Amino acid sequence: MTVEHGHIREEVLAADTVLIAGGGPIGLLLATVLSHHGVRSVLLERNETTTKWPKMDLTNARSMEMLRRLGLAEGLREIGVPSHISHNVLVSSGLAAAEPITKWPLPSVDDFRATIAANNDGSQPGEPWQRISQVKFEKWLKARCEKDGMIDARFGWKVENVEVRDGKVRTRxxxxxxxxxxxxxxxxxxxCDGASSIVRRSLGLSLDGGPVPTCVLLVHFKSKDLTRLHKQGQFWHIFFIVEPGIFGGAIIAQDEIETWTVHYFLPVGTDTSTIGSEEAIHTVLGGLNGKYEIKLDEILVRSTWRPSIAVARSWSSPDHRVFIAGDAAHQNIPTGGYGMNMGIGDAYDLGWKLAAAMQYGGRGLLQSYEAERRPVALRNVEHSGVHMQVHSSVAQFFEGGDPHRVDWPTKDGEDLRQQLHEHYQAHDGENKDFGIEMGYIYESGILHVPEAGELKPSWWASQYTPSTWPGSRAPHVFLSNGTAIFDKFGNDWSLVxxxxxxxxxxxxxSAAETLSIPIMHVDLQGEEHAHNVWGRNLVLVRPDEHVAWRANSVGSPEEAMSVLRLVVGLQLDRADTPILDRKSNLPDQSFTATVGMKTQGQHYELEQMGEFQR
Structure with missing residues (x-):
């Protein structure tokens, strides 16, 4: 319903419609998730077109699992980097050198898929990762949303303010x-309106953290000069060491054809307007050895940005009517590729919970969003700093000598190269730490608490441990007929x-029918291998593939009803306190979290700070 009040127009959205501020990849994906679960949305985005900035270049394996469930994975792969091309990462003193100092040999999609097929023990994801630039990802997703009758996408609309009044959200x-x-x-x-979120500011939600002490000149460009660019071999990333022996920049292959991005790391306060785009590209590619020139076909865009480590202290309004997601809720250093992939996880989690709360669930579902997702953000932003420290700490190996000796055919040069090689191989978790990407275990008031004496699975950043412990992502396995177990799940809840x-x-x-919970019974009798991996006779899986409850039997109709009321946010906790009044499993709101490479004795502090611009 639309009403005119003088120069102000008021539009009242139907009760089954969510307003989304921000039409970047997270806002678009949230609208897609809501549509998948039968909920309409109106999406407002100030820009008429999608981004020209290459902010993300890898959709990780867990994100690809989510996109597969939404029916998007194969379409995304069709426009991404071809599946046979590797994800190799090089570390180099400059492209003039005969060879890179070391290499992280990361597999192609095809190779990753073969590893998944060969290790059917629950330790692998259901989907390989996919290299794709955010420029392509966002444009593709926007076109899909504009064709979706459940999504009213309005580009060219700037959100000015958001407030909750009389139990309703008013967005100007x-x-x-x-x-x-x-x-x-x-x-x-x-x-979903980015690091400088108007929604977050309107709600007065504080950020803990801020920019780190560096600035970066980004140059996005086209070049078909592959002979020069691939002098040290095909690559996804090359990290470059520059004088006086420090990490100074990187180049990213966006499409393996002609599109590239250079990041030139500089001291804070550098006047980047005095550095030409060609100069920046050639300086980074040259590393320690002076400028390395390539033929440039086109400069697409350039900008100066500052990496930030920050997490919002709260992710919703007190009444759980307004939420934030993606960069509005957290920012991290790009190393590890956690930023947009975390945002995809936010949209996936919040989307199904909003839909369920509107259709059949309780308000406890909405409280659980912050309780479950914010600890993931805290851990991941910290880990992005760990990865960055791997690069920034290489300066220690160059102390007390000519940095150029790294390329010398001498014993001193060989020793330095070996030290750098061992350093990078010992700290190779960037894009490989699947414990970070898949192994997080949610804790909230809508998850069944295991019985006393059960041991929670151990967690390592570098390794995903398959488990059906409540809050865990359910393990992926192939069934005896070759079907992926995730493909057997229903659109919403699944009783396996x-x-x-x-x-x-x-x-x-019967309890699900009484509560109007959409649930599919997945009967896997005879699947002994999957049963051994999953470890229980009965497992209740949420719409996001995380386990809500598991057991070997159900004792009574009352127990069944209690379990289902709990997991859809309708149940009282053991102290008979309404879920909306429960304290989540987060640290105290005045916490200080350490971020960085603790083993190197360096860290950033996440503390209450004023607003900042990226």
């Missing part, structure tokens, strides 16, 4: 072409059973 936005203001009234709203205990199964299905 301006249509930039006309200057006309509209106030949108909705039941729920989500800010491995034994013929129809009385128990019927208790749960």
């Amino acid at each position: 936005a301006t249509m930039l072409k006309t200057g006309k203001e509209t106030v949108f009234t909705s039941e729920y709203a989500v800010g 059973t491995f034994v013929d205990k129809m009385s128990d199964i019927q208790l749960l299905l």
Whole structure:
């Protein structure tokens, strides 16, 4: 319903429609997830077109699992880097050198897929990663959303303010072409509007953290000079050491054809306007050996940016009517590729919970968003600093000598190269730490608490341990007929059973019917291998593939009802306190988190800071 009040237009959205502020990849994906679960959205984005900036270049394996569930994975692969091309990362003193100092040999999609097929023990993801520039990803997703009848995508609209009044969300936005203001009234709203989020500011949500002490000149360009660029071999990334023996920049292959991005790391306060784009490219590629020239076909865009490590202290309004996601909620150093992939996880988690809360669940679902996702952000932003420290700490190996000796055919040069090689091979978790990407275990008031005496799985950043511990991502395995177990799940909830205990199964299905919970029974009798990996007879899997509850039996109709009321946010906790009043499993709100390479004795502090611009 639309009403005119003088120069202000008011549009009241239907109760089944969520307003999304921000039409970048996270806002677009959130709209897609809501649509997948039968919920409409109105999406407002100030820009008329999608980004020209290459912010992301890898969709990790966990994100690809999510996209597969939404029916998007294969379409994305069609426009990404071809599946046979490796993800090799080189470390170099400059392209004039005969060879790189060392290499991380990361597999192609095809090689990764072969590893998944050969290790059917639950330790692998269901999908390989995919190299693709955010420029392509966002444009492709926007086109899909504009064709989706459940999504009203409005580009050219600037959100000015968001407030909650009388139990409704009022979002004031301006249509930039006309200057006309509209106030949108909705039941729920989500800010996916980036690091300088208007939604976050409107709610007064504090950020802990801020920029790190460096600045980066980014130059995005086209060049077909592959002979020069591939002098040390095909690559996805090359990290360069520059004088006086420090990490100074990187080049990223965006499409393996002609599109590249150079990042030139500089001291804070550098006047980058005095550095030409060609000069920046040739300086980074030259490393320690002076400028290395290549033929440039086109400079696409350039900018100066500052890496930030920050996490919002709260991710929603007190009444859980307005939420933030993606860069609005957290920012991290790009090393490790956690930024947009974390945002995909936010959208995936919040999307199904909003839909469930609107259709059949309780408000406890909405409280659980922050309780589950914020600890993931804290861990991941810290780990991005760990990866960055691997590069910035190489200066220690160059102390007390000519940095150029790294290329000398002498014993001194060989020793330095060996030291650098060993350093990088010992700290090779960047893009390989699957414990970070897949091994997080949610904790919140909507997860069944295991019985006393059960041991929570150990966690390592470098390794994913398959488990059905409540809060874990359910393990991927191939069934006896070759089908991926995830492909057996329903659109919403899935009750996975491995034994013929129809009385128990019927208790749960009957309770789900009473509560109007959409659930699919996945009968896997005879699948002994999967049963051994999953470890329980009955496992209840949420719409996001995380386990909500597991057991070997159900004792009574009351127990079945209690389990389902808990996992959809309707149940009271053991102290008979409403879920909305529970304290989440987060640190105290005045916490200080250490971020960085603790083993190197250096860290950043996440503490309360004022607003900052990226």
